[in-house]
Structures are given as C-alpha cells and as structure tokens.
Amino acid sequence: MTADDSYGRLDDDDYPAFTMGRAAEMLGTTQGFLRAIGEARRITPLRSAGGHRRYSRYQLRIAARARELVDQGTPIEAACRIIALEDQLEEAQRNTTEYRRAIAAAAPQAAA
DSSP: OOHHHHHHHTTOTTSOOEEHHHHHHHHTSOHHHHHHHHHTTSOOOEEOTTSOEEEOHHHHHHHHHHHHHHHTTOOHHHHHHHHHHHHHHHHHHHHHHHHHHHHHHHHHHHHO
C-alpha cells in the first residue's frame, strides 16, 4: 500500500487508523478502559504487524458510547450489551423502513 492509498483510507470509518494511546487520548479515557471493552467483546481492534492495537473511527464511536454509559454508573459488561441492543434496534428499524418502501413501491403495480 502506498502513502496515497493510506491517505485515501482515512475517510473509511472501518480503517484502523488510531493507536491505542491516541484512541484513549481522543476519548479522554485510559488504555485499560479500551482493553476492557475488548475483553467484553464489544470491539475487536485490528493488530499492526508489531501486534499493537489499532482502532477505527467506528470503533471509537462505540467506545465513546460505552464510556458515556459507564460514566452514568452502568457496569462495563452491561454497557456493552446495551450498545449491542442499540445496534440491533437500529438495524431492525432500517430493515423495516426498507421493507415498507418495497411494499409501497409494489402496491401501485399490484393495483394495476
């Protein structure tokens, strides 16, 4: 991968661009907190060739949400479960919207 390829990937939400130290700094948390989220299997950072954890912007958003819940007094395991349920609800809502659009698009054709 060339440097130009790497710069283009920075817009990719799933590109693991951030080291553990930088991720913790950006979130205002500790590296231990990020490890705990990993142990709870809510996010799994990619590993560099040297074995260092690398986080994507998407993973940082999940970690930020977990931190928000933990700061409100929710245990980390419960926070991770809440986030998983929120993700499932969002996906179900997306699927419902797509289903309704498909039904609406097919309805005029069925009436003809």
